[in-house]
Amino acid sequence: MTSPTAILLISCPDQQGLVAKIASFIYSNGGNIIHADQHTDFTNGLFLMRIEWQLEGFNLPRDAIAVAFGAIAKPLAANWQLHFSDTIPRIAIWVTKQDHCLLDLLWRQQAKEIAATISLMVSNHSTLQSVAERFDIEYHHIPITKTNKAEQEAKQLELLKDRKIDLVVLAKYMQILSSEFVEEFPNIINIHHSFLPAFPGANPYQRAYERGVKVIGATAHYVTADLDEGPIIEQEVVRVSHRDSVADFIRKGKDSERLVLARAVRLHLQHRVLVYGNRTVVFV
Amino acid sequence: MTSPTAILLISCPDQQGLVAKIASFIYSNGGNIIHADQHTDFTNGLFLMRIEWQLEGFNLPRDAIAVAFGAIAKPLAANWQLHFSDTIPRIAIWVTKQDHCLLDLLWRQQAKEIAATISLMVSNHSTLQSVAERFDIEYHHIPITKTNKAEQEAKQLELLKDRKIDLVVLAKYMQILSSEFVEEFPNIINIHHSFLPAFPGANPYQRAYERGVKVIGATAHYVTADLDEGPIIEQEVVRVSHRDSVADFIRKGKDSERLVLARAVRLHLQHRVLVYGNRTVVFV
Amino acid sequence: MTSPTAILLISCPDQQGLVAKIASFIYSNGGNIIHADQHTDFTNGLFLMRIEWQLEGFNLPRDAIAVAFGAIAKPLAANWQLHFSDTIPRIAIWVTKQDHCLLDLLWRQQAKEIAATISLMVSNHSTLQSVAERFDIEYHHIPITKTNKAEQEAKQLELLKDRKIDLVVLAKYMQILSSEFVEEFPNIINIHHSFLPAFPGANPYQRAYERGVKVIGATAHYVTADLDEGPIIEQEVVRVSHRDSVADFIRKGKDSERLVLARAVRLHLQHRVLVYGNRTVVFV
Amino acid sequence: MTSPTAILLISCPDQQGLVAKIASFIYSNGGNIIHADQHTDFTNGLFLMRIEWQLEGFNLPRDAIAVAFGAIAKPLAANWQLHFSDTIPRIAIWVTKQDHCLLDLLWRQQAKEIAATISLMVSNHSTLQSVAERFDIEYHHIPITKTNKAEQEAKQLELLKDRKIDLVVLAKYMQILSSEFVEEFPNIINIHHSFLPAFPGANPYQRAYERGVKVIGATAHYVTADLDEGPIIEQEVVRVSHRDSVADFIRKGKDSERLVLARAVRLHLQHRVLVYGNRTVVFV
Incomplete structure (x- = not known):
């Protein structure tokens, strides 16, 4: 085998x-x-x-x-x-400040659950630079402002091309990519912290709490020009109750996010996901 | 005990x-x-x-x-x-044509899982009249058209009052109640065939299929004047894959609908649900 | 299609x-x-x-x-x-006193979720004879005692042969079939009220309660000469807590039993289950 | 708050x-x-x-x-x-060679999901010493052989006493503690890699595979003198299919183990678990 x-x-x-x-x-x-x-x-x-x-x-x-x-x-x-199967793809992980998905992917890569080289980290903050250093991964702090987005994305695309990146994983990268960027580099998986199409956009846990739902979830999907509308690869939910505060939603949700993103990345890397239209076939 | x-x-x-x-x-x-x-x-x-x-x-x-x-x-x-606890509440079940939630509630009532008298059935169709007859339940066929809604709702309210109904269960009743009706009789539980707030309104399974989600679900909630916006009592989900057609979504969803509605009705009848704002506390 | x-x-x-x-x-x-x-x-x-x-x-x-x-x-x-696919198989359902799995199968057959003719019911009690009558199904009350088992099983096998039964579904039939019987008629699906191999044999809910487990479950399997050891087709679990009494375990467990048995029967009838050794491949 | x-x-x-x-x-x-x-x-x-x-x-x-x-x-x-609530308990984590539960607990402690000081690591191998060093945790390599168990356990107890440890977490510690040890220090949580009481003892994933189950799981429990028989705090399951090899069972199971152990430790540290007889009440 x-x-x-x-x-x-x-x-x-x-x-x-x-x-x-x-x-x-x-x-x-x-x-x-x-x-x-x-x-x-x-x-x-x-x-x-x-x-x-x-x-x-x-x-x-x-x-x-x-x-x-x-x-x-x-x-x-x-x-x-x-x-x-013996071609080892090269992954870039993009983060903002939260480390749970990042560390989970790094651990799975070391445990050989994910067959890929993690070659690059990009962030709009410097918070997680020390993690990159510990794991000996090239790290670029590329802050995004209202005015510099186009030039920063150009820099990002240059990096992806130069480092021969096959897949970008948005592991809680809290910035929206432009449609030009996505068109240029379409192999991007994002983790969204709700069971889409419920609560697209910002602050889904806060809004889930306010709506009084009894389940929350996470969705891994390919990124398209339409925010949170890309083809869904994997979803998972977890039960909540009135005893759970927004902080508890976030804590419980993190576990779903980690699992769902890791599964989606693994399925993609094993070439088990076929996109057609806005849907996926996942051969498992 | x-x-x-x-x-x-x-x-x-x-x-x-x-x-x-x-x-x-x-x-x-x-x-x-x-x-x-x-x-x-x-x-x-x-x-x-x-x-x-x-x-x-x-x-x-x-x-x-x-x-x-x-x-x-x-x-x-x-x-x-x-x-x-020894006051046996009187329930009215409202249906359209689908029988799965209705038969499930009737079975649970006979199995003493639900402590209530099912005294009345109301439907905008005559499809399920034979079920009412078999279980010896008063049945009213009250068709709703664009023009007769107000007078038919008056008839319904009269029935609820006269039969001393404590709770109306919308067991796949495919009509929207007016806000006047809900104000007059607020004890109504509905089963919606999606994990709200995803896919409110009509044809949620079709839309879930088109969106390519990997989980579908059902939501039991109290009915308020805003469609599918009432306080959620219980939710459940079930996994689907690309192999599932819309018909499979509907078939799998029915099992969730039955379970979720039955749980919500049981919790309500045991006085375990407290509504505040648009949320519920469920004491289990 | x-x-x-x-x-x-x-x-x-x-x-x-x-x-x-x-x-x-x-x-x-x-x-x-x-x-x-x-x-x-x-x-x-x-x-x-x-x-x-x-x-x-x-x-x-x-x-x-x-x-x-x-x-x-x-x-x-x-x-x-x-x-x-257009050969409609003939099913016999065997029961004792509990009706939840039986009624669920009958409802699914009427709802065309299960493509089969339910031609025969056998029971060691007369409790559910009225259900058979209502659904117009031939019913045989065949009580089993310590001394008459061999001759009663001969009668049962005669019935299965004569009515050209393709599949026997043990829908909470609380008797053990002899190994001779199983050898003679091997197409039998049983529902066991625990997630096997935990709690084989009698009173699994009572024993689950005493062990203090946090999940209970149900298992549908083909029947072999070794009790509760046959190839597993489907399993499902449901969470319980310290608030749940044995009666609650039984009530919650019934919902799992219904779902798991119905899924297993449907998979079998669609010829999606292949047994090899003591395992199954389920093509879904 | x-x-x-x-x-x-x-x-x-x-x-x-x-x-x-x-x-x-x-x-x-x-x-x-x-x-x-x-x-x-x-x-x-x-x-x-x-x-x-x-x-x-x-x-x-x-x-x-x-x-x-x-x-x-x-x-x-x-x-x-x-x-x-402001007393910060002192935890010792015991491991053998696998790091997934260990790293998960360390991450949760740093993310403040677990309010405790992780003061001590004990292992019968030296494999994970580098993890201890990275997190600046005292590490003791205490190999166990057939002949030295009693004296090594005495050393372990001395350490627990001296470091004022409140709770020992067996995070995949593949050794059985003697009943004398457990009597001396009863605050021990273990993670077992099956949904007990199924597959107690060694190699549960291998045995689950051989039995052909459709769900596998993990169980966190307090350790008692009877192996894998202590009061259960938390359990979780995950679905498997014929496509999953033993290696897949192990991989999927690890995610359950991480989640279940972390939940159990958190519940214990928040004083939400009451043991009586061989059962727990978990106040959530």
């Missing part, structure tokens, strides 16, 4: 023979499938699949797989991605 | 000595407290309490308790209610 | 090309796959798959599919079952 | 007037109750209460409260404890 694998994520208009064609492509080249999962969205006539096979014994060299599969995918009008 | 009890629900501005005064009132009259729970809302300086004691051996006759306690409550500027 | 489908459940020693072979068999005969899910148990080198395709447009007539697929399955040393 | 409080935990045979007597004692001395919760175990005729009041304005000096309340408690045959 620890030998490297290839992972294919594919979506295309539904038609007969898709599973047969894709599976036969792998089999005819000597591949051993270890995971295959598909979903058909009948409303939209869309076929979505994740298929993973061992590279050991596969007759095509790695750099020839994409070309070979492209020939099959083209007549299917398919969108597809090819990944290799 | 099966001997009758008195239940006092009280809320008043917080001050020293409240527990002592109330507990001493009961003790000095020979009462044995079997349940006492209190909550202080420090933000609003409000004290809220539920206290229950055995009537057996209590020196005050039932009809003298309210007068005697009133003398204590008055200087505290308290709102309070006195209930007796 | 409502056109009839064929469903293949298969397990065999893992080897290359299995997905390709099975998918190609369906594709080459003109079938459109609407659901395919596989699992590989690497510890045991076992491949397990569920694949479902539309019969409309499929070139093989129904009664030729098994023969044709058998030719493919044989060299794979595969165990397999072929089902058609 | 941040002014110091006194917390009284009391259990005694049930009788009339207990709430009145205790509340009057506080009121007559000028105390303002901010939390009061009681429970009556009718099976055992036992009354249990937690009551908390502000010390500001209380007429009795701290060191006179116990004497004064003792006079009330004596005729009630009560067991009782008096705590002050």
Whole structure:
């Protein structure tokens, strides 16, 4: 199981023979499938699949797989991605002042629950610089004001490009990214501290308390130009009661935030999430 | 434990000595407290309490308790209610066409999980009349149109008054009650098929599906003039995935609706719910 | 989606090309796959798959599919079952005195959540005979004593055979079936009122209370000769606290029992459960 | 709310007037109750209460409260404890090699979720010594062998006594304490990696996997002489499926372990847990 694998994520208009064609492509080249999962969205006539096979014994060299599969995918009008399990992605974590999601991700990375290099930290504050130092991670304090946002985002994008970052994780980064930024760098996961679409925007725990809800939650989603409207990857809730103050909501919510964000990042890094429209298929 | 009890629900501005005064009132009259729970809302300086004691051996006759306690409550500027556990409340269940919440409540009433008489059913359709007949419950088909709402609501209120109904349970009644109605008869519990405040109003499952959420839920709340904005009594959620169609959301949601509504009705009938502002304290 | 489908459940020693072979068999005969899910148990080198395709447009007539697929399955040393979605299975429900699981299954069958005919009820008591009559189901009161068990089980098996029952659901049937019975008729689902392996055997709620647990639960499993040791299909838990008496455990537990049993029966009837060893793969 | 409080935990045979007597004692001395919760175990005729009041304005000096309340408690045959919220308890954390529960507790202590001093770490391995150094905590490597257990436990007890430890938290300490040790120092909380009473003892995840359960869990309990049989404080479960390997069970289980242990420690430190017999009352 620890030998490297290839992972294919594919979506295309539904038609007969898709599973047969894709599976036969792998089999005819000597591949051993270890995971295959598909979903058909009948409303939209869309076929979505994740298929993973061992590279050991596969007759095509790695750099020839994409070309070979492209020939099959083209007549299917398919969108597809090819990944290799031994490619270690590079993550940037963006924070403001709260450390719970950050420390949780760092711990999981060290415990090998998350297979990635955490290469970069960006913050609009200097509060968590010492954490970066302890874990030996490059840290950039990039304060955002009303007037400097465009130039600071340019600096951020430059960093992401230069450090070859594959994924940005907003681990309680309390700034809104511009739609230009998101368009330029779309691989961003955010953790929002409510079960969306309830309480989008600021202060969700305060508002949840005022509304008198009996459950609170957290939502991990891809970031799009519309605030808190991106495709949801994972959600979790926790019960609260009248005995819980806003401070208790925040404390309990932090545990949900940590879990939900960590799960979403792990699913993304294992190439288990396919976005279509504003929705996700999560192959688990 | 099966001997009758008195239940006092009280809320008043917080001050020293409240527990002592109330507990001493009961003790000095020979009462044995079997349940006492209190909550202080420090933000609003409000004290809220539920206290229950055995009537057996209590020196005050039932009809003298309210007068005697009133003398204590008055200087505290308290709102309070006195209930007796052997008073069986009379419920009206309002439905449209769906039977899952209705049948669940009927079963629980027969299984003695809910201590109440179900005396009346009202519906804007005749679909579920046969259920009423099977359970020997008075049934009124009161269709609502754009033009007849005021007069039909008058008819409904007349029925509630005449049949001495204590609580109306909207068990998937797909009509909005006018604010005049709610003002006239405020003891109404509704089940809404989403985890409010997400997806208020119509078609929450369809909208939850379109938003791509990973959890759906149900909310039981008291009805107020503002649609789906009343004080929440109970909420529950259930996980969904991309494999679930809207029909699956509805099917899974029904189980949440049944559970949440039944819990809320039971809590209300046991006088465990205290409303203040737009919030509830649920003494469990 | 409502056109009839064929469903293949298969397990065999893992080897290359299995997905390709099975998918190609369906594709080459003109079938459109609407659901395919596989699992590989690497510890045991076992491949397990569920694949479902539309019969409309499929070139093989129904009664030729098994023969044709058998030719493919044989060299794979595969165990397999072929089902058609429009075959309505016949269920027998066995009860003792409690009605909550029974009524829940009957309601779900009427609400079309469970696609089956409920053809037979068997009980060691006459308590629930009136329910059978109301739903127009054949009812047999077959009391079990220490001395008559063997002959009564013979009578039961005769009934199951004669009424062509496909699945027996033990919906709180408080008798242990003999290993001979289970060997003769292996399609039996039981609901046990604890989260197994905690509290197997009698009085689990009483024992859970005495142990002071903070969660209770329910387990649906296939029945084997070893009591409460059969392959688990589904489990659910619910939180309890010191405020809950044994009666509260039982009341809360009933809701779990209803949900868990209904889910397990539905999964079984949709041919989503594959047993291997003492474990299940549940394709959802 | 941040002014110091006194917390009284009391259990005694049930009788009339207990709430009145205790509340009057506080009121007559000028105390303002901010939390009061009681429970009556009718099976055992036992009354249990937690009551908390502000010390500001209380007429009795701290060191006179116990004497004064003792006079009330004596005729009630009560067991009782008096705590002050501004007394910071001293914790020792015992570990083996796994760091997830340890790091979680350290983070919560720094985030002020847990009001305690973590003064001491003990381990039968040296693996986590660097963590102790980073957090500036005294660390003792005390290896246990078959022959040295008695003397090593004597060393441990000496340390607990000398460092004035109030609570030992076994944060994945994979050694069994002798009954002599537990008798000598009874304030010990353990985290067990299953939902007890399922899978007591070693390798619960492996055994859960083999049994094919659909939920796994974690249990925090006080340690008694009987392994994994002590009073349960808190439990939590998480769903698993056939897709989860033993390694996945362990990974998912770790999150439950962290949460459950942290909750139990927090509840204990807030004096919200009352043990009676082999059960707990948790006043939340």
